[in-house]
Amino acid sequence: xxxxxxxxFDELVTVxxxxxxxxxxxxxxxxxxxxxxxxxxxxxxxxxxxxxNNSLKxxxxxxxxxxxxxxxxxxxxxxEAVREPIRILSRYKSWTGTFFAEDPRAWGDDNKIxxxxxxxxAFYSAMDSRPYAITPGVQQYVRPQFFTEKAELNxxxxxxxxxxxxxxARRLEEVADELARRRDAKARGFxxxxxxxNSATHVLSNSGNxxxxxxxxxxxxxxxxxGWPITQGAINxxxxxxxxxxxxxxxxxxxxxxxxxxxxxxxYRQLYADAYGNVRWTVSKDxxxxxxxxxxxxxxxxxxxxxxxxxxxxxxxxxLMQDEHVIYxxxxxxxxxxxxxWENTITA
Amino acid sequence: xxxxxxxxxxINPNQCEWVPSTAKNAGELRTGHLAKLDSSGRAxxxxxxDTSDGVVFNNRYQTYAPTSVYADAGEELSLAQHxxxxxxxxxxxxxxxxxxxxxxxxxxxxxxxxxxxxxxxHVGKVVRSAYExxxxxxxxxxxGATNLNNLVEVALHIAYN
Numbered sequence: 001x002x003x004x005x006x007x008x009f010d011e012l013v014t015v016x017x018x019x020x021x022x023x024x025x026x027x028x029x030x031x032x033x034x035x036x037x038x039x040x041x042x043x044x045x046x047x048x049x050x051x052x053n054n055s056l057k058x059x060x061x062x063x064x065x066x067x068x069x070x071x072x073x074x075x076x077x078x079x080e081a082v083r084e085p086i087r088i089l090s091r092y093k094s095w096t097g098t099f100f101a102e103d104p105r106a107w108g109d110d111n112k113i114x115x116x117x118x119x120x121x122a123f124y125s126a127m128d129s130r131p132y133a134i135t136p137g138v139q140q141y142v143r144p145q146f147f148t149e150k151a152e153l154n155x156x157x158x159x160x161x162x163x164x165x166x167x168x169a170r171r172l173e174e175v176a177d178e179l180a181r182r183r184d185a186k187a188r189g190f191x192x193x194x195x196x197x198n199s200a201t202h203v204l205s206n207s208g209n210x211x212x213x214x215x216x217x218x219x220x221x222x223x224x225x226x227g228w229p230i231t232q233g234a235i236n237x238x239x240x241x242x243x244x245x246x247x248x249x250x251x252x253x254x255x256x257x258x259x260x261x262x263x264x265x266x267x268y269r270q271l272y273a274d275a276y277g278n279v280r281w282t283v284s285k286d287x288x289x290x291x292x293x294x295x296x297x298x299x300x301x302x303x304x305x306x307x308x309x310x311x312x313x314x315x316x317x318x319x320l321m322q323d324e325h326v327i328y329x330x331x332x333x334x335x336x337x338x339x340x341x342w343e344n345t346i347t348a
Numbered sequence: 349x350x351x352x353x354x355x356x357x358x359i360n361p362n363q364c365e366w367v368p369s370t371a372k373n374a375g376e377l378r379t380g381h382l383a384k385l386d387s388s389g390r391a392x393x394x395x396x397x398d399t400s401d402g403v404v405f406n407n408r409y410q411t412y413a414p415t416s417v418y419a420d421a422g423e424e425l426s427l428a429q430h431x432x433x434x435x436x437x438x439x440x441x442x443x444x445x446x447x448x449x450x451x452x453x454x455x456x457x458x459x460x461x462x463x464x465x466x467x468x469x470h471v472g473k474v475v476r477s478a479y480e481x482x483x484x485x486x487x488x489x490x491x492g493a494t495n496l497n498n499l500v501e502v503a504l505h506i507a508y509n
Contacts, residue, residue: 339490
């Protein structure tokens with residue numbers, strides 16, 4: 001995949017990347033060749049070869065060459081081509097996917113899922129008596145309802161010419177983040193409904209505006225008791241760092257005095273320790289501070305159905321002088337075992 | 349979600365008479381209900397005071413993968429008659445209450461068994477609620493040590509005359 005930046009003025013500056021983007025990070029090419037050409041396509045400056053490995057270093061060298069050339073116009077042109085605005089909106093971190101097993105379906109498939117109906121039984125009898133016959137009954141199915149989420153991004157041609165940096169890439173990242181946020185909101189609704197089905201035991205609330213050791217201890221015990229032990233959790237990183245306040249009893253006890261040494265070191269370095277209760281954490285700043293979600297493995301919870309990857313379509317509107325990009329995707333969620341999801345709600 | 353309804357099992361299928369029929373109305377009959385036949389031989393749900401023609405058994409072998417346990421109008425089903433023994437939990441009884449050992453059973457509302465006497469037709473009794481002091485029970489979700497569903501064994505006499 002290549003990414004092209006267009007600069008201001010009438011000149012065209014191309015900067016080529018050879019690496020695709022990946023979630024949460026800007027394009028960081030492993031190999032790059034940078035060139036600066038004027039409108040007549042005359043080579044102004046270049047650095048690197050196809051084997052050049054340090055792209056950022058190459059970029060800086062090209063910038064230096066341009067600057068040393070003494071042409072402020074060229075320098076400014078190139079600087080605007082590679083200087084993007086400093087982010088003020090942190091990337092969205094999706095978190096609900098860990099609770100659902102993926103179940104991709106083709107368009108037109110019957111998305112039925114069989115429903116479990118346990119009936120296995122055995123009874124005391126006598127040597128010459130008949131057994132009690134047990135017969136499986138109706139195999140019921142559910143068909144989760146798909147929902148579609150869409151986004152449209154229109155980029156004016158004059159915007160592309162004016163801004164001088166890869167604005168479309170940044171705005172598309174935000175679109176992708178918003179699609180993920182909407183998807184998570186729907187999935188979270190299923191988690192909420194799931195724990196509500198057994199709220200007396202599967203929703204544990206504590207006040208004090210903190211993640212308490214007593215809360216997770218209680219949920220771990222309850223889940224183990226019924227045979228659906230908690231193995232993973234989803235939490236806001238700021239909330240997870242409440243571990244720094246955990247003690248083991250009286251206020252005179254040192255925090256974590258009974259914990260393994262490497263756990264104490266982790267708390268010292270990162271304000272939380274991994275693997276308490278063998279819980280595997282999904283950490284996302286986009287989980288509210290008032291909730292922590294726990295569950296077993298996703299294949300023992302439910303399904304996330306899709307119609308393949310997100311689809312996109314682009315068009316050019318010559319009347320409005322803009323490029324138009326539409327992205328859409330279908331999702332459905334289903335929880336088959338509400339006993340395998342737990343919530344710790346935290347209030348002030 | 350599903351409309352799986354409790355635990356009801358005909359435990360002596362080889363000793364029953366199995367009569368074919370079809371459901372007259374959609375969404376009315378499921379396995380375990382008491383049903384009666386109309387003049388066209390179609391099955392409709394019993395209510396208090398009716399004489400039952402059998403206990404419904406219907407596994408709904410539909411190609412469209414049914415989401416409900418209830419039969420469609422015109423859907424084939426079977427009625428178990430004569431000496432029918434069933435294991436039931438409380439969902440198969442009027443009032444959702446498990447009757448006690450020895451209780452007489454009558455045709456109740458909505459195809460359920462009832463212990464109420466007045467104006468009802470006697471169909472059987474509770475013949476077992478425990479064995480050697482241990483409950484008749486089955487495990488239920490989520491599956492912990494105390495997630496048990498108590499059952500009773502009923503003996504019914506249906507459609508002998």
